[in-house]
Amino acid sequence: MKNKIFLYLFVFSALIALYLFVSSGNMSKENNTKIASLEKETVKLKDSLKNLNLKMLEMEYFSLDNNDDAFAYYQHLNLKNTSGYIADKLLETNESTGDNPLIPYEGMEGDFKINKIKVLNHKWIIADFSDGQYWGDIILKYELKDDLGVDFQLLDHLLYARSN
Structure with a gap:
């Protein structure tokens, strides 16, 4: 009886570990996707900021x-x-x-x-x-x-x- 309880606890622990492993892998993929999209957005924002600075310098030429x-x-x-x-x-x-x-x-x-x-x-x-x-x-x-x-x-x- 004691062996069965340990076996059930081991199987239950293994299932929880497997669930945590799979869900952390999915979260990691999701986070990597978010990071990649934020990096793309950051590059776009840097480009637009650079363009705005150039326009501002052009507008301030006659000053x-x-x-x-x-x-x-x-x-x-x-x-x-x-x-x-x-x-x-x-x-x-x-x-x-x-x-x-x-x-x-x-x-x-x-x-x-x-x-x-x-x-x-x-x-x-x-x-x-x-x-x-x-x-x-x-x-x-x-x-x-x-x-x-x-x-x-x-x-x-x-x-x-x-x-x-």
């Missing part, structure tokens, strides 16, 4: 911050963020009542104000303006003086037709 030759014009002023300072000075022109004086159009649904600004180099700015319904772009020439004053001159402009 005062990335143009050492243009930036050299203002090094003697010791400004920490030259393009930000110039953009702030341009946004100050929005503070006047009515339309921004640099925009050659009268607002139709409100006052035309400058929204987005891109300082291209040490002489030019491109900016977007809108009155809430209508919008357009302007190209400005600017001069940053030694006393940190900024003069703006309108070079060209356009107003987009309303699409509705």
Whole structure:
């Protein structure tokens, strides 16, 4: 009787060991499949990140911050963020009542104000303006003086037709 109990315990233990061995093999295969798919996804994400970085560098090509030759014009002023300072000075022109004086159009649904600004180099700015319904772009020439004053001159402009 005692031998039969040990035999049953041995068979039962062997079945449990066999079950654990088979299930761990299946889990190992499943985990390897997941790891392989995650590695493929990681490679795709690295490629897309590389492409986004290249696009960002391309978009930043025309920027005062990335143009050492243009930036050299203002090094003697010791400004920490030259393009930000110039953009702030341009946004100050929005503070006047009515339309921004640099925009050659009268607002139709409100006052035309400058929204987005891109300082291209040490002489030019491109900016977007809108009155809430209508919008357009302007190209400005600017001069940053030694006393940190900024003069703006309108070079060209356009107003987009309303699409509705």
